[in-house]
Amino acid sequence: MKFVFTGCVGSGKTEAIKTVSDIPVISTEEKPSDDLEKQTTTVALDYGELHLAQGSKLELYGTPGQSRFAYMWKILSEGASGFIILVNHKRPSPVEDLDMYVENFAEYLTESNLAVGVTHTDDINLMTNELSKYYEYLKHKNISAPVLPIDPRDASSVTTLLQALTVSIEQNL
Amino acid sequence: MITEDKVLKRVANEHLQNLVSNFNIIEEAAIVSSDGYLVCKYESKVSSMERVGTMGSSMISLADTMTAELKMGKCVNLVIENELGIAVIIHINSKLSIITVTRETSQLGMLLSATKKYAVKIKQAIT
Numbered sequence: 001m002k003f004v005f006t007g008c009v010g011s012g013k014t015e016a017i018k019t020v021s022d023i024p025v026i027s028t029e030e031k032p033s034d035d036l037e038k039q040t041t042t043v044a045l046d047y048g049e050l051h052l053a054q055g056s057k058l059e060l061y062g063t064p065g066q067s068r069f070a071y072m073w074k075i076l077s078e079g080a081s082g083f084i085i086l087v088n089h090k091r092p093s094p095v096e097d098l099d100m101y102v103e104n105f106a107e108y109l110t111e112s113n114l115a116v117g118v119t120h121t122d123d124i125n126l127m128t129n130e131l132s133k134y135y136e137y138l139k140h141k142n143i144s145a146p147v148l149p150i151d152p153r154d155a156s157s158v159t160t161l162l163q164a165l166t167v168s169i170e171q172n173l
Numbered sequence: 174m175i176t177e178d179k180v181l182k183r184v185a186n187e188h189l190q191n192l193v194s195n196f197n198i199i200e201e202a203a204i205v206s207s208d209g210y211l212v213c214k215y216e217s218k219v220s221s222m223e224r225v226g227t228m229g230s231s232m233i234s235l236a237d238t239m240t241a242e243l244k245m246g247k248c249v250n251l252v253i254e255n256e257l258g259i260a261v262i263i264h265i266n267s268k269l270s271i272i273t274v275t276r277e278t279s280q281l282g283m284l285l286s287a288t289k290k291y292a293v294k295i296k297q298a299i300t
Contacts (some may be wrong), residue, residue: 032209033208043208043209043230043231067210068210
């Protein structure tokens with residue numbers, strides 16, 4: 001199964017893939033020219049694999065965050081079974097960020113499943129009411145998707161999100 | 174930010190325009206930052222070199238990744254031969270790359286040699 005991680009710059013896409021991948025991650029990171037408050041930024045893709053029982057695997061692709069790389073979004077989305085949008089909870093308008101990616105991936109989301117990972121939270125056990133704005137947005141868009149706070153540096157946290165996505169795919173089969 | 178460096182942009186643009194005027198096989202060209210920002214361009218009506226330039230930064234980064242995987246040192250240049258033309262992408266330095274395009278399919282040698290020559294010239298001029 002192919003899963004695609006997307007979301008805004010600095011939301012933790014590359015980190016999440018590196019955290020759970022069972023192979024050395026193929027990444028295309030370059031120094032940012034602009035002040036992104038990070039050392040590197042993805043300019044083409046990240047690729048990792050998570051090996052599952054019975055020899056199957058999840059192929060994990062990460063997109064660049066910036067919209068100038070939107071051509072990569074389309075390339076990487078082909079054939080994906082699921083999408084993970086990571087939202088940086090500390091950005092000024094995280095719901096608008098989520099909307100930007102939902103809109104841009106809309107044509108693929110109609111035929112696949114979505115999970116939303118909320119990153120940069122002070123508390124990984126975010127109260128449900130803090131996540132409600134994301135659920136309300138998704139409800140408004142008529143999208144059913146799990147929304148979980150995650151720490152991209154923590155394997156169990158990322159794995160939980162992947163499991164949630166896998167479960168929603170199975171439910172929709 | 175590299176694309177806001179007026180001196181660098183002016184110097185890079187002067188060299189790019191010289192390259193295009195000295196080698197008339199080159200129909201389009203651009204200099205882009207390694208993270209996909211356009212520094213300067215020369216374009217026809219056929220393509221948007223801003224978009225092609227960003228694609229070029231993705232492609233040479235991917236080529237660098239592949240080269241590292243193969244343990245072949247650094248990627249020197251990337252040649253994309255197509256049915257109707259050729260594109261070449263070359264690192265100027267760790268922050269910039271140059272992309273040139275011709276629609277004359279028999280001119281790979283000339284395109285590559287001219288682009289390499291100007292990549293060195295630009296590197297020297299901005300260092």
